[in-house]
Amino acid sequence: MNLTLHIWRQKNASDPGRMVRYEAKNVNADMSFLEMLDVLNEELTLKGEDPVAFDSDCREGICGMCGFMINGVAHGPQRGTTVCQLHMRRFKEGDQLHLEPWRARAFPVIKDLVVDRSAFDRIIQAGGFISVSTGSAPDGNAILVPKPAADLAMDAAACIGCGACVAACPNAAAALFTGAKITHLAKLPQGQPERYQRVLGMVAQARQDLFGSCTNIGECEAVCPKAIPLDVIAGMNRDFIKASWERREEVIEKGAG
Amino acid sequence: MSSVAADSHVHRAFHFYQESLGKKVVMAATGVVLFGYLVAHLLGNMQVYLGAEQMDNYAAFLHSMPALLWGVRALLLISIVGHIVSSIQLARLKSAARPVSYVKKEAIASSYASRTMMWSGPIIAFFVIFHILDLTTGAAGAAQFQDLRAYENLVYSFRRVPVAAFYIVAMVLLCMHLYHGLWSMFQSMGVSHPRYTPIIKRAAAWVAILMAVGFISIPISVLTGLVGANL
Ligand code: HEM
Ligand code: FES
Numbered sequence: 001m002n003l004t005l006h007i008w009r010q011k012n013a014s015d016p017g018r019m020v021r022y023e024a025k026n027v028n029a030d031m032s033f034l035e036m037l038d039v040l041n042e043e044l045t046l047k048g049e050d051p052v053a054f055d056s057d058c059r060e061g062i063c064g065m066c067g068f069m070i071n072g073v074a075h076g077p078q079r080g081t082t083v084c085q086l087h088m089r090r091f092k093e094g095d096q097l098h099l100e101p102w103r104a105r106a107f108p109v110i111k112d113l114v115v116d117r118s119a120f121d122r123i124i125q126a127g128g129f130i131s132v133s134t135g136s137a138p139d140g141n142a143i144l145v146p147k148p149a150a151d152l153a154m155d156a157a158a159c160i161g162c163g164a165c166v167a168a169c170p171n172a173a174a175a176l177f178t179g180a181k182i183t184h185l186a187k188l189p190q191g192q193p194e195r196y197q198r199v200l201g202m203v204a205q206a207r208q209d210l211f212g213s214c215t216n217i218g219e220c221e222a223v224c225p226k227a228i229p230l231d232v233i234a235g236m237n238r239d240f241i242k243a244s245w246e247r248r249e250e251v252i253e254k255g256a257g
Numbered sequence: 258m259s260s261v262a263a264d265s266h267v268h269r270a271f272h273f274y275q276e277s278l279g280k281k282v283v284m285a286a287t288g289v290v291l292f293g294y295l296v297a298h299l300l301g302n303m304q305v306y307l308g309a310e311q312m313d314n315y316a317a318f319l320h321s322m323p324a325l326l327w328g329v330r331a332l333l334l335i336s337i338v339g340h341i342v343s344s345i346q347l348a349r350l351k352s353a354a355r356p357v358s359y360v361k362k363e364a365i366a367s368s369y370a371s372r373t374m375m376w377s378g379p380i381i382a383f384f385v386i387f388h389i390l391d392l393t394t395g396a397a398g399a400a401q402f403q404d405l406r407a408y409e410n411l412v413y414s415f416r417r418v419p420v421a422a423f424y425i426v427a428m429v430l431l432c433m434h435l436y437h438g439l440w441s442m443f444q445s446m447g448v449s450h451p452r453y454t455p456i457i458k459r460a461a462a463w464v465a466i467l468m469a470v471g472f473i474s475i476p477i478s479v480l481t482g483l484v485g486a487n488l
Contacts, residue, residue, distance in 0.1 A: 171354060
């Protein structure tokens, strides 16, 4: 099949960037979206042009490196799928595809479709540590975890930190990501000792990284490649309210007063 | 920061409100107050169908308790100011959070109502100001405005077609605002459950629609002569 691609080209962080049109000829329907771009990049390289920069690593939908907007939808038209697992059979002859990087103040563009997602790492760091003993592996049954709690924690822990939630959110909020990380530990016994400190720290960090504010509209849940539900945001709100109410000591060092 | 300040309620409230989650809780809590008022107001208004005497007696009854009346008015004023101030602060975060917009962006899951809260809200605020000038103080009311003659005032006001039309448009927007707002406030306050949230969403939609239908029925009844034909 033949496709027309409109790709965001931006040399570096300070370049204003623009959309550039490319023709993708004889695209194999069995290729993944990233493989289609690999073929385009080979052609560009042979022509002496700069190939299109995009992130990827595992290419099996588990690492969270890949991701960009395809026709205004994060990770493209297939629900619960990263772009590396999206296949060209989802598209048809003559399709016009607009590819753009995630857009958020907190995710500055490095080049073309590649953005800097360190802000997510800072949110994770702000969550701090959990108290587990090191040394030899503990007995598997030493800490009992109810099955429903384990399942919910696992659902939240499925977050691969790709950033699609922020990209899809009209407010560029990081609520689904932060909510997933908070819920994942809040459901488990190992997450309890620092539970309320963690939520205050992570929520404050998301604000300092200039993510927007959630309006509960649900675009994030729809594009999440791991189908993480909005429920985790309510869980975060619940823990935040409780933590703010019970705050017994100064826990947010950065940005205080 | 001294440890005394760190423990104070003011300090705690400051940190709470500093986060967007705290502002959302304020939006939700003030939204509950405003919604509660709307329910009472709608029930009060439904008395137009019981005739002029009932309606005017009800108005006189409310005015016979000035402490309660002004208490409620003060609470509503505080709530609306809190609701508006936090919504503006959050909206400013939103525009700062995405300085470069998308060339192409599709909404695939969200309702139209949820994406237009910052349109429906301010228009409702503008409507509320007009509504008070129209039917409470009479400053923007019909020429025949008389204090405490609630029934006549409303009939004369709604006979002006542009006024009735604006009222109806505002109530449609209120319906949209509540369609999203009434369930969103549960989410903002951390109430969510895979079993109950779908029920809350459906109930919110029905309540929003029924309230709008109730309010809109009044100007329509006036214009069709069902109410106030004898005036
Ligand atoms: C009759 C008056 C009103 C009622 C009953 C009402 C009710 C509500 C409720 C229950 C919410 C949900 C809160 C949440 O998501 O946690 C909400 C949200 C909102 N309200 Fe109002 N509201 C009213 C008037 C206004 C006005 C005058 C504005 C003007 C600025 C406004 C702006 C907003 C906005 C922007 C949101 C969205 C917040 C978000 O989704 O993040 N509202 N409203
Ligand atoms: S490259 Fe790892 S998730 Fe797509």
